[in-house]
Amino acid sequence: MSTADRSVFFNRTHTDDLIAYLAAAPSPYHAVAGAAERLEKAGFRQIAEADAWDGAVGGRYVIRGGALIAWYVPRSAGPATPFRIVGSHTDSPNLRVKPVPDTGSVGWRQVAVEIYGGVPLNTWLDRDLGISGRLVLRDGSTRLVQLDEPLLRVPQLAIHLDRQVNDGLKLDRQRHLTPIWGLGSVDEGSLLRYVAERAGLDADQVLGWDLMTHDVQPPSYLGRDRELLAGPRLDNLLSVHASAAALAAVATADGADELPYIPVMAAFDHEETGSESDTGAQGPLLGRVLERSVSSRGGNEEDRARALAGTVCLSSDMGHAVHPNYPEKHEPGHQPAPNGGPILKVNVNNRYATDGVGRAVFAAACERAGVPWQTFVSNNTVPCGTTIGPITAARLGITTVDCGIAALSMHSARELCGADDAFLLASAIKAFLEG
Numbered sequence: 001m002s003t004a005d006r007s008v009f010f011n012r013t014h015t016d017d018l019i020a021y022l023a024a025a026p027s028p029y030h031a032v033a034g035a036a037e038r039l040e041k042a043g044f045r046q047i048a049e050a051d052a053w054d055g056a057v058g059g060r061y062v063i064r065g066g067a068l069i070a071w072y073v074p075r076s077a078g079p080a081t082p083f084r085i086v087g088s089h090t091d092s093p094n095l096r097v098k099p100v101p102d103t104g105s106v107g108w109r110q111v112a113v114e115i116y117g118g119v120p121l122n123t124w125l126d127r128d129l130g131i132s133g134r135l136v137l138r139d140g141s142t143r144l145v146q147l148d149e150p151l152l153r154v155p156q157l158a159i160h161l162d163r164q165v166n167d168g169l170k171l172d173r174q175r176h177l178t179p180i181w182g183l184g185s186v187d188e189g190s191l192l193r194y195v196a197e198r199a200g201l202d203a204d205q206v207l208g209w210d211l212m213t214h215d216v217q218p219p220s221y222l223g224r225d226r227e228l229l230a231g232p233r234l235d236n237l238l239s240v241h242a243s244a245a246a247l248a249a250v251a252t253a254d255g256a257d258e259l260p261y262i263p264v265m266a267a268f269d270h271e272e273t274g275s276e277s278d279t280g281a282q283g284p285l286l287g288r289v290l291e292r293s294v295s296s297r298g299g300n301e302e303d304r305a306r307a308l309a310g311t312v313c314l315s316s317d318m319g320h321a322v323h324p325n326y327p328e329k330h331e332p333g334h335q336p337a338p339n340g341g342p343i344l345k346v347n348v349n350n351r352y353a354t355d356g357v358g359r360a361v362f363a364a365a366c367e368r369a370g371v372p373w374q375t376f377v378s379n380n381t382v383p384c385g386t387t388i389g390p391i392t393a394a395r396l397g398i399t400t401v402d403c404g405i406a407a408l409s410m411h412s413a414r415e416l417c418g419a420d421d422a423f424l425l426a427s428a429i430k431a432f433l434e435g
Contacts (some may be wrong), residue, residue: 014245015229019219021241022231026132028066028269029144031237035244035267036061039070041209042248044126055297059251062289064310066269067279068091069289070247075257077180079299081389083290084261084433085398087281087290087388088239088317089271091116092232093411095124095154095177096129097211101191109182111152111191113213115273117272121171123412125156127138129179129213135199136208145199148216152179179213223432227419228341234407234415235318238422243316246429253434259356261311262293263433271317271388275277281388287396304422313400314359315353315389316425319343319376319415321406336406338418341372342425354387358401365432371424372408 027029029161035045044059053060057077061070067090069081115121128150135143154177159165168254171177181191189203195211196203208236243265248261250256270280277283282371290311294304322335336343344362345352356363378384393400405425407417 014426015221015419017245017408018238018241018422019221019229020229022219022233022237024146025233025237026130026135026146026212027144027210027275028210029142029210030132030146031090031143031240032063032068032198032267033067035068035070035240035265036063038244039248042252044070044072044248044251046300053292053296056071057257059247061265061347064285065279067285069264070244070269071262071264071289071293072247072251072256072259073293073297074259075263077262077297078257079297079303080306082261082307082312083264084435085197085264085266085286085311085313085392086429087266087268087286087313087392087432088243089236089268089281089388090240090274091117091269091272092235093119093272094413095129095131095179095213097191097213100413101179101211102186102188104184106184107185108180109184109186109190110178110180114177115173115177115308116212118411120409120412121173121177122169123409123414124177125154127215127413128153128217130216131211132214133209133211135201135206136198137156137201137205138207139219142356143199143201145195145211147195150216152181154179158356169322187299190215194345194365214267217414221419222416228416229419229422230414230416232414233415235410236275236316238318238417239316239404239425242422242426242429243267244428246433250433255342259434261433261435263289268388275388275391279392286392290396308396308398311396311398312358312432313392313396313398314362314365314429315387315388315392315400315402316347316429317387317389317402317404317411317414318407319345319404320410321408323350323408325361329382331377331379334375336374336376338406338416339420340374340406340418341421342428343374343376343406343425345376347378350390351384351386351392353387353400354402357399359398361432362401362428363387364402364430368434369431371426371427376404376406
């Protein structure tokens with residue numbers, strides 16, 4: 001069967017749902033809400049961290065800001081039953097609104113932004129941008145806001161005024177990345193008033209907020225045979241979506257109550273800025289959830305230690321496909337291709353957590369799922385990034401494997417991957433969670 005035929009018959013339903021998920025998740029808070037909605041349909045129920053937990057069987061999840069931890073307790077689980085964890089992250093590089101957002105220059109109204117994460121700055125030029133995020137109200141509740149309309153734009157300088165632009169574009173992060181959103185003098189408080197009104201609120205009801213920009217062009221299939229997927233935030237919402245789909249499938253399958261492991265989904269925030277937050281992988285959230293899960297089933301510290309000793313984590317994040325215009329940037333013997341299946345990410349300097357044991361676990365899961373897989377290793381002259389994998393391994397002392405799918409234009413305002421790979425990754429994660 002050709003690649004094009006596989007796209008139509010093999011996984012189109014999963015990818016269609018991924019496209020809908022991406023469009024509805026312009027911020028980490030929306031990403032969490034969308035994942036929770038899908039888990040709710042599979043019978044999962046939200047519990048509060050401040051409440052007492054019991055050891056009831058079934059699916060549970062907790063939400064803290066832009067992070068979500070979900071798990072399914074089979075009827076057969078005991079206090080020392082190990083976990084199978086799939087980790088991902090909900091944040092993506094973008095332009096985020098500053099605390100005093102209203103600014104302007106020479107008759108233009110603008111919005112002050114701060115650069116979040118590792119952003120290829122030129123990819124945010126001349127794009128129609130919306131605003132999304134959350135508003136925090138006087139009563140302590142939060143309201144999600146998503147304005148999918150062309151409100152902002154970072155205009156590039158015309159070539160007539162920069163004749164050398166094609167010899168190397170130079171962008172100053174402070175001066176050149178400020179979006180415009182109208183004409184006139186600076187109107188202090190106008191952005192917050194506008195966003196609050198669009199959310200059905202008065203501005204004086206809002207005491208705090210976390211707002212950011214997003215490209216309003218929707219994700220879509222691409223190419224002659226629609227075998228590619230182009231869209232924003234593929235890194236790493238594709239993995240969040242795959243994790244939620246896999247966990248829901250495991251929890252609703254025949255034999256769910258006899259699983260040898262407790263399957264867990266951990267979607268963290270702030271991975272793109274180092275994971276050092278209460279909702280990041282370096283924080284205590286996952287460890288506390290696992291500890292409380294053991295305790296709620298009557299376990300003690302000894303049971304927790306035994307459970308973690310048998311636990312494995314699959315850290316799922318995007319990787320690099322070989323770029324046809326820059327093949328010299330890639331390792332000649334390891335060139336992952338779109339629609340070639342999930343990639344195993346390896347780095348001997350522990351930028352990725354994969355070792356031989358983890359490789360065997362990953363290979364076995366792909367084999368059980370019947371999906372192909374590939375290996376990614378960086379060119380020795382091009383240092384690789386890192387993931388939540390090494391952080392999770394170090395914090396919890398558990399076997400951890402780094403994987404993902406191959407993509408182009410990582411961290412761009414719009415990224416590109418194979419349309420089949422999302423389903424193939426979800427299938428491998430499901431097999432991994434099942435043990």
